[in-house]
């Protein structure tokens with residue numbers, strides 16, 4: 001290179017932000033699909049007679065393949081070895097396949113009482129589809145983090161990550177708000193089908209991104225040649241870092257108190273706050289909506305002024321307050337639920353806006369793909385176990401409710417009531433007090449415990465940063 005600095009595609013703000021929009025919209029669609037069933041908890045329970053445990057098994061399926069089959073670690077290694085383009089398109093295809101399986105679970109007429117390995121057939125197939133989908137979604141997530149680092153490092157990286165997350169949250173909002181309406185107007189399988197079709201559009205956007213990536217790679221060929229190829233032994237660098245473990249465990253605890261909230265909040269709204277099941281997703285949908293503006297804003301603050309570790313601690317403390325409010329049995333007013341969800345939105349903007357851009361400060365670039373994958377892996381252990389635990393505790397602390405619901409469903413079926421009318425009839429029985437409401441208080445204590453632990457790990461991370469000088473409290477933008 002001569003004295004003139006060679007300009008590349010990523011030096012153009014327009015190209016950079018266009019790339020960001022492409023990949024973020026795909027993530028928006030992935031997050032929409034991820035929450036497509038969440039607001040339908042009560043509807044599904046009273047249509048198919050699922051227990052809290054069934055619900056936990058399906059919503060916790062996120063981690064079955066990612067954790068037990070090590071698919072997330074595999075995705076990270078594939079990303080570092082095969083590159084962004086291969087992993088982006090591969091993960092898009094896997095998401096679509098999983099979504100089709102999940103659609104089949106609801107569209108197919110399983111025989112009443114049929115089981116697969118002792119699990120209700122619809123629950124089993126639905127969990128399988130979701131588990132496959134989540135392999136793709138997590139693969140796409142780490143790929144997009146890598147893409148953002150590739151295009152934005154040394155520039156507006158936290159703002160870019162914040163914007164990507166904001167759009168992803170818009171996807172969660174669309175699902176929480178839209179899915180019950182689609183299910184109400186058409187059916188539960190239609191809601192899943194709409195999400196599946198949207199995923200095909202997401203794949204096309206990933207393909208368009210790959211074309212941009214090819215152009216950038218040609219321009220930075222010289223730089224790329226200087227990079228050493230990834231070696232498995234690189235994983236050792238990551239797992240030996242204490243800072244890495246603090247951020248990974250904070251991630252597990254924090255996200256386990258947020259994403260499973262999506263899955264169990266509609267039930268909480270119906271059973272604790274007396275909201276109608278057809279609009280049970282509306283109050284929880286304020287959560288992602290609030291984060292849409294706040295996540296990029298906090299990202300911008302981190303880029304410019306630093307204070308990453310402190311931002312994470314503040315978010316974790318706010319989350320303790322939020323879940324304590326949800327837990328207190330005497331607080332049942334609708335405005336309390338709205339207030340707590342707004343606070344949750346602020347917490348859910350603070351922590352991610354600082355957490356993800358902090359990883360490149362702890363782990364060298366070459367191991368970043370694997371580092372994000374490992375963090376997501378640890379996080380997925382929580383996202384798998386916490387919903388299962390919540391479902392089991394919900395059932396155990398509400399003896400007899402599932403049995404009464406199931407027997408009412410069977411009676412209505414025997415009377416020849418059409419499937420799409422059963423849910424409303426079951427709801428009428430609940431409102432009349434013939435089927436008791438679920439008490440969520442003991443279940444919610446799990447969230448309170450998780451958030452207290454998350455705060456402790458936030459402080460540990462800050463102390464480690466002070467010791468090792470990662471620069472988590474420093475701005476990201478290089479002057």
Ligand SMILES: C[C@H](NC(=O)[C@@H](N)CCCCN)C(=O)O
Nearest residue numbers: 034138141165168259352376379
């Ligand atoms: C960026 C971050 N993404 C994740 O944590 C992923 N592992 C997706 C998890 C989705 C679980 N429903 C985020 O969304 O903040």
